[in-house]
Amino acid sequence: MSYFTEQICEFCKNYGEKELPLKMEDIAADLFADSMGCMKAGLYENSARSITKYLSAKKRTDVEEPERLLEKLDAEEKALFYGFVSHNFDFDNSSNIIGHNSAVLFPAMLALSDETAVSGRDFIRAYLLGTEVSFKAASFMIPGMNFRGFHITPVFGVIGAAAACAWLLKLGETEFVNAVSIAVSQCSGLMAQFGSMMKFCHCGLAASAAVRSVYMASAGVTGKPDVLEGKSGFFQAYYQPTAAKSMNLGEPWSMLRESFLIKAYPCCSASHSAIYGMQSFLRETGIDPRAVKSVKVLVPKYTTNNLIYSRPRNETEAKFSMNFAVANVMKNCDYDFGAFARDNIESPELLGYMEKVEMSVTDKFPDFVEAEPCVLKIETYGKTYEKEIPFGLGRTLDSPLSREQLLKKFTMCTQGRFASPEETFDKMHKAASVPRIRFNIFKGEIQ
Incomplete structure (x- = not known):
């Protein structure tokens, strides 16, 4: 049996032609529209000024206005910014198994799509792929890892996001395996940071690390293929070794078994x-x-x-x-x-x-x-x-939100900053149908 990183690569070989359950694509559409509303709200949160100030200093410019600043950022820097503002209201969707997965994957893929032609269909399918990888990696570690103090969002998010970005870039087998391996060495995040801006930054750092991993692998940087299950690898170092020989990707699809919470309240x-x-x-x-x-x-x-x-x-x-x-x-x-x-x-x-x-x-x-x-x-x-x-409001699997409920939250997040919140929401919700992802959160455009 091949190493887990190689199994992820093998799963991706014919992934573009796989027929995916429509329910998964519907859930992904809900999660993307919800994430973009939360990102828009996060742009105007006080904490966003800190990340723009940092990025402005890093680029040695006096520009701190986000829309102008983004024009000067590379993909890694954009991913950091998008991830931070996606999560800084703690209003974005989440799962107790993989945390705020969307606030890592979507920012990484959006940043990548600025430099690489990505169709809407491939964008949503990449998200589903990365989410499946995150879920299956987490299945060996949850809940024990949580109780050790790890913030699971960036820990698993960077692995899934690297796989999604590697698939979008159509990396060869060697580069693909190396990209995921490189990403595993960047898994980090501590629950001790809850209540500080670093919790938001965890999402940005993980998204940025995913982009960095695929670019490093493309340039020839290598990593060990057994980095997940091997001796002194991820599973053993972060919680416990596993005797499993297969990740069983897509067998069954985790998203059809695990709920995401589209939050009704902007807090934990x-x-x-x-x-x-x-x-x-x-x-x-x-x-x-x-x-x-x-x-x-x-x-x-x-x-x-x-x-x-x-x-x-x-x-x-x-x-x-x-x-x-x-x-x-x-x-x-x-x-x-x-x-x-x-x-x-x-x-x-x-x-x-x-x-x-x-x-x-x-x-x-x-x-x-x-x-x-x-x-x-x-x-x-x-x-x-x-x-x-038994639970709060907003579950997408056992109690999905209606379009009206999703639109109501999107409208609250965007607070009159779009001429037509409903039209913008529909654009985001139909992202899979656009020929190429061209993202502009300031104007509410996805193509």
Whole structure:
């Protein structure tokens, strides 16, 4: 049996002619449109100024306005920028198995498409290919790797993105294997960075590394073909060795078994079931939040690895706080971009509600549950309510969002910056049909 990197290459040989399940292509269209809306929102987030300032200094120019700056960047630099702004609202779609995969793959492929002719059909198929590689690599490592503190998004994303980009560039077998091998040596990212800009940067760094890997391989840089499963290879070094001899790519397709979450709320998905549950409780009971004495949120162990701030000090930390998530619902009911306005975060009313929220682990759930459920125990002055919330809103596989729901989120993300959000959304959603990907997020153009 061949090495895993060689199996990925072999799988790609006739991939362009494979007939893919239509459901996968439909999911990919949803994920791309959603990702582009989140990227547009991220362009105007305060943290985006830091990455543009860095790239401006790197290029030794005084241009920091993103649209003009992008004209001066190479593919690696564009991938870094696209990945950063795709994820800096933490509103982009995700999976508990491979994290924010789209915020690595799409930026890498978009950056590559500026320098290489890529059809819309090949672009979407490359995304599905890279996603399958990410999923299958992760299948040997999850959930143990999560509990060791690795941020799975860039760790697996760079492998999948390198495979996708290598396929788009039509690399030969040797170069293809080397590209994936080079990418594996750039797997990195720590959960300790959650609540800082480095979490967003993880996506950009992984996307940039994927582009760099294929260009280095094209130039003749080599890597070991057994870098994944070999002695002292990826699996052993990052978590545990595997006795498996095959990646079983496409057998079955992981995307037809694993859900992506297209988020309804711009924060860490680990808090979404509690947000949804608290919103439902207040709407169904009509109880005034001021009458709530305490809220206990019982969660799987892994949730506490993600939500690490009980008293967040800024908007970035607030996205990783269960206390903030529940308190914001009690104060505002809705949970949108306004939640992270400074006057909301520093509001005495919100701070008072946070004091009433407590998160703790329960043995009711396994340590790692993909849907990230919770149990809400809400005590009012007179009665106690308890309800299990199996998951939040927005799952694409077991509960897909309608076009109307997707468009509503896209419109919220773009905030009037496109003349016709609906027309732009439809363009993004139909990216597979364009003859060549020519990407301009500022104008909302995909060709």
